[in-house]
Amino acid sequence: MSSQPLSQFSKRDARLADLTAAAQAILQLDRAFKRLLPGMLGQHCQVACFRDGELVVYAHNSTVAARLRMLGNSVVAPLTRQGYPVQTLRVKVLPTPPKPVRGKSFQLSDAGLDAFARAAGEIRNPVVKEALGKLLRHHRGSDNER
Known part of the structure; x- marks a missing residue:
């Protein structure tokens, strides 16, 4: 250069x-x-x-x-x-192009999902338990779509 x-x-x-x-x-x-x-x-x-x-x-x-x-x-x-x-x-x-939709770039391993599932079964706090359940449904649902 x-x-x-x-x-x-x-x-x-x-x-x-x-x-x-x-x-x-x-x-x-x-x-x-x-x-x-x-x-x-x-x-x-x-x-x-x-x-x-x-x-x-x-x-x-x-x-x-x-x-x-x-x-x-x-x-x-x-x-x-x-x-x-x-x-x-x-x-x-001047038209502005739409922002590109970012795909999910973070994946949890099967071992990680199993650990979250065990933790969700042992936690007593209903808010945390529901959040972990939502996380598991989200990641396991995404895996089924592949």
Whole structure:
């Protein structure tokens, strides 16, 4: 892996240099855009692209999107004055993928299940006895499904 800065590395290939320049321009526009936003709103959105006078911004949820749409021209005009030829603002909600369902990763051995079963038979406290019974039903039920 090279320890050269990206700007030095990208000079070796014209396409990579163009891509690096475009990415840096978007990051600059993103910073300029976020400076115009009130409060913490800038933390919940990001500039996606800028093409043909249209600034596309991704909002992290529909509430942020609605707020950005309301700001519309109050953000477009200052950006234009800063040298960005923005004519329109389009806000899109960035869909968040659902969190993956985690499978059961913990398994009790047969010896462990037998030890819990013996303990459940000897314990007098009904709350603890029921909890152990539930644990045993859960783990033995899972084993039967395999």
